Structure formats: C-alpha cells, structure tokens
Amino acid sequence: MTSITPIDAMDEEAGGDLDPPLGFATRAIRVGHRRTGEGEHGEPIFTTSSFVFANAAEAAARFAGDLEGNIYSRFTNPTVRAFEERLAALEGGASCVATASGMAAILAVCLGLLKTGERILSSRAIFGSTTMLFNKYLARLGIETAYVPLSDLDAWESAIDARTRLLFCETPSNPLTEMVDLRRLAEIAHRNQCLLVVDNCFCTPALQRPLDLGADIVIHSATKYLDGQGRCLGGAVVGDRKTVGEEVFGFLRTAGPTMSPFNAWVFLKGLETLELRMLAHARAAAGLADWLLAQPMVARVHYPGLSAHPQYHLIGTQQRTGGGIVAFEVRGGQAAAWRVIDATRLISITANLGDTKTTITHPATTTHGRLTPEERTTAGIGDGLLRVAVGLEDPVDIQADLARGLAGL
Numbered sequence: 001m002t003s004i005t006p007i008d009a010m011d012e013e014a015g016g017d018l019d020p021p022l023g024f025a026t027r028a029i030r031v032g033h034r035r036t037g038e039g040e041h042g043e044p045i046f047t048t049s050s051f052v053f054a055n056a057a058e059a060a061a062r063f064a065g066d067l068e069g070n071i072y073s074r075f076t077n078p079t080v081r082a083f084e085e086r087l088a089a090l091e092g093g094a095s096c097v098a099t100a101s102g103m104a105a106i107l108a109v110c111l112g113l114l115k116t117g118e119r120i121l122s123s124r125a126i127f128g129s130t131t132m133l134f135n136k137y138l139a140r141l142g143i144e145t146a147y148v149p150l151s152d153l154d155a156w157e158s159a160i161d162a163r164t165r166l167l168f169c170e171t172p173s174n175p176l177t178e179m180v181d182l183r184r185l186a187e188i189a190h191r192n193q194c195l196l197v198v199d200n201c202f203c204t205p206a207l208q209r210p211l212d213l214g215a216d217i218v219i220h221s222a223t224k225y226l227d228g229q230g231r232c233l234g235g236a237v238v239g240d241r242k243t244v245g246e247e248v249f250g251f252l253r254t255a256g257p258t259m260s261p262f263n264a265w266v267f268l269k270g271l272e273t274l275e276l277r278m279l280a281h282a283r284a285a286a287g288l289a290d291w292l293l294a295q296p297m298v299a300r301v302h303y304p305g306l307s308a309h310p311q312y313h314l315i316g317t318q319q320r321t322g323g324g325i326v327a328f329e330v331r332g333g334q335a336a337a338w339r340v341i342d343a344t345r346l347i348s349i350t351a352n353l354g355d356t357k358t359t360i361t362h363p364a365t366t367t368h369g370r371l372t373p374e375e376r377t378t379a380g381i382g383d384g385l386l387r388v389a390v391g392l393e394d395p396v397d398i399q400a401d402l403a404r405g406l407a408g409l
C-alpha cells in the first residue's frame with residue numbers, strides 16, 4: 001500500500017454542514033463537547049439518571065417537548081449526546097443515537113422501522129448474533145429475512161419483493177473480506193423503495209463512509225474499533241433526522257437499550273485516535289497479508305488490499321484501505337489450523353476484533369461452528385481457514401508468532 005486516499009478526498013462534503021468545514025481528524029477530536037461553566041478542557045462524564053427543572057412550568061414544557069433539554073438519561077444524557085454528535089460528524093449523518101451494544105443498535109433499527117409482514121433482505125455472511133436476531137426473534141414477530149451473496153448485485157435486485165423494506169449488509173464481510181459496491185447497492189435499494197442499512201463495524205468512518213455512497217443508515221458496534229482497546233460494549237445508529245432521530249430514537253427511549261454515560265466517554269476518547277489507529281491497523285494487516293502470501297504452508301490469503309482480491313477495484317473509491325482483518329487458509333485442514341493457533345504465545349485466541357491486541361480465531365469451529373458442513377462450504381469457510389484481527393503490536397512479533405506454527409506443519 002504505497003498511497004492512501006485522504007478520507008476527505010472521498011467525501012464531496014467534507015466537514016458535513018459545519019461552517020467552516022472541518023477535517024476528519026479535527027471533527028474526531030473537537031465535535032460534541034459543549035464546555036460547562038467550570039471551563040473543563042476534557043469532556044465530563046454526567047453520571048446522573050435524571051435532570052432537574054427550574055420550576056413546574058419548565059418541567060411541563062420539557063415533557064411536552066416544547067422546550068429542549070434533558071429529562072432522564074434513558075432519553076438523553078450530555079456525555080452520550082457528545083458521542084452521538086461526534087460520530088454523526090464523522091459518518092456525515094444528521095442524526096446519531098447511541099445504544100448499549102452493537103446488537104441493541106441493530107434491534108433498534110429493526111423494531112423502530114419495521115412491522116409484521118415486512119421483510120429484510122440481507123447479505124449471507126453477517127455477524128452470527130445478527131443472523132440469530134433475524135431468523136429466531138424477528139421471525140417470531142412475522143418479520144422475515146431472506147439472504148443473498150454479498151457481492152452479487154443481480155441477486156440482490158431479483159430477491160427484492162413488494163414486502164421488502166430493508167437491505168442489510170456488512171462490507172467487507174467476516175471472515176472472507178468480500179465487498180459489495182455500496183453505490184450500486186444503494187441505487188438498487190432506492191429504485192425499489194427500500195432503505196440500505198450498512199453495518200460499518202469493520203471499516204469505521206475513518207476508512208469507509210456508507211452515507212456518502214448512498215446508504216440510508218449506518219450501524220456500529222462501538223465495542224470494536226470505535227473503542228479500539230477492548231474496554232466497553234456499545235453501539236450506534238447514524239442517518240437522517242426523521243428515520244434515525246425520530247423513529248429509531250423513539251423506540252430506543254421507550255425500550256431502553258441506551259448507552260451508559262461512562263461508556264460514551266470511553267468511546268469519545270476512542271474516536272479522537274480513530275483515524276491514526278485504523279491506518280496503523282491497515283498498514284500492519286497489509287504487511288501481514290503480503291508476508292502470508294510468501295509462506296509455503298499458506299494456500300490462500302483473503303485481504304481487500306491485495307490486487308488479486310475480487311473487489312480490489314473498490315479500494316480507493318469506496319474503502320480507503322484494506323482494513324485490519326486478514327483471513328488465510330493453511331494446507332492440512334482443521335488439524336493444521338489448530339496447530340497454528342496453539343503455537344502462538346502472543347496473539348490472543350479470541351473471536352473479538354478491533355483491539356490493540358492481535359487476535360486469532362478458527363471460524364469453522366467457533367463463529368461459524370453452528371453451520372452444517374454444507375452451509376460452511378457454500379459460505380467458503382474451509383477447515384483450514386484462520387482469521388487474524390491485526391492489532392497494533394510490532395508487526396515482526398506477530399509474524400514470528402504465526403511463523404512458529406506454520407514452520408511446524
């Protein structure tokens with residue numbers, strides 16, 4: 001990776017509607033904090049469940065919605081609002097609502113926007129709990145989900161029917177890093193009166209901004225790269241004022257899976273270093289992908305930044321870099337893959353990602369273990385496949401940790 005497209009060069013309206021428009025890194029550090037009378041430099045944490053009113057009339061006006069302001073932290077909280085405003089400014093959306101986890105964000109979008117009889121059309125390779133939410137819990141409410149292969153635009157278009165309301169995808173996919181052309185998928189969605197919802201957890205707005213490409217809603221698990229250090233659970237939904245600011249927010253303030261002020265403060269700090277970290281993750285991942293290609297016991301490497309990747313043309317136009325996730329297949333199936341994992345002394349054996357610490361996982365027996373062998377074959381999850389979420393340690397140490405296992409095969 002010799003040159004990386006500046007994020008603002010991929011964004012016609014850099015800085016959103018801020019005046020004057022601010023650069024991405026500036027927004028990540030400055031937006032959202034309204035300094036109180038104490039003159040604090042760092043963002044304060046408002047640990048309060050409720051807020052007081054000057055008098056009965058003001059209480060009545062706030063409850064009636066005639067007067068803006070805080071009432072109760074299930075509805076709004078100043079620290080949470082600061083995080084929401086900062087993330088909205090980074091994704092280029094008018095509204096953001098923060099949630100207790102990434103799954104709560106997906107639930108809030110579905111229950112805030114869909115009703116019985118309506119359908120979701122989703123890419124097949126999505127986060128395991130999301131599939132479970134769609135297939136088990138939403139199906140019970142009469143909201144069905146159909147699945148298509150992520151990059152096959154014709155399959156998306158022909159699977160849409162009159163009841164389809166939401167198109168849902170993750171790009172790049174986990175663990176094979178397949179990508180879909182979001183501009184073209186957004187056109188298909190809008191031609192068919194559907195909303196395009198993108199789970200942008202793997203890229204974050206530092207590498208990809210789906211709203212600029214035509215998507216209607218962006219979902220985050222803030223638990224991953226937005227925090228970036230594996231400390232807190234959280235999530236967010238970004239989009240326009242009506243869909244997100246009213247409909248999704250309306251569900252959230254009623255049902256209650258809101259973000260805690262402490263977690264919002266951790267995520268605010270995470271956003272300040274987001275771009276630096278994402279570029280460092282991506283640089284290390286690109287280096288690891290190149291190194292893996294040269295290893296004799298590695299049969300195949302999946303990384304969007306490699307020129308052999310089937311959607312490599314989207315790098316630099318949709319996605320700034322290949323991101324931080326690399327998957328590779330070792331020769332020798334499950335036994336070989338497990339030996340590589342068990343030979344590591346540094347890399348953490350966990351399915352989590354988006355941490356400064358590099359992690360390794362064997363999808364066929366963990367994240368994708370509940371699929372039948374046929375379903376795994378269809379999904380391209382081989383027994384020799386390993387996924388590495390590349391952290392921020394010295395890259396030579398990560399290579400040495402993997403080299404030990406590969407040498408023993």
Ligand SMILES: *Cc1c(COP(=O)(O)O)cnc(C)c1O
Pocket residue numbers: 101102103104127130170199201202220221222223224233234235
């Ligand atoms: C982790 C993850 C989620 C769920 O987020 P939680 O914060 O764990 O609830 C959703 N989508 C993707 C792509 C994820 O990686």
